Amino acid sequence: MTDCGCEKARRDLEEYLRHEVCKTEYADIQEHLEHCAACRDEALVATTLTEVLARACKETAPEQLRDQVLAKLRAAHATA
Template sequence: MSDCGCERARRDLEEYLRDEVCKTSPEDIAEHLAHCPGCRDEAHFARTLTDVVARACKESAPEELRDLVIARLRSDPVT
């Protein structure tokens, strides 16, 4: 197994983090991240951002708020 280098690691980072097929082997990217603080920080940021967005997409508005919005939409005439 050889270190893949920053350029290759960053090029394939998103696919690696989503466990998708990429040009660079996952083992090589993992090895690179273990030894490169800059790429490791970038991977941590990307992972955190993905997790936050995923959580936000799963959350739903409280029932009272949804009812209020629907009532408001129904009460306003369409122009």
């Protein structure tokens, strides 16, 4: 394994985090992240953002809000 450097690690970070790179590239990026605090921090931000977005996508609006939005859409559609 060889340290791939910051440029490659950052360029391929999203694919690395989704395990979409080959085993060799994965190992190279992993090694780089172990030794580079700046890239490791960037990977942490990307991971955290992905997790927060995934949780937000699972949330649903309260039923009352949903009903209000649908009523307004129906009203707007009826007048159009």
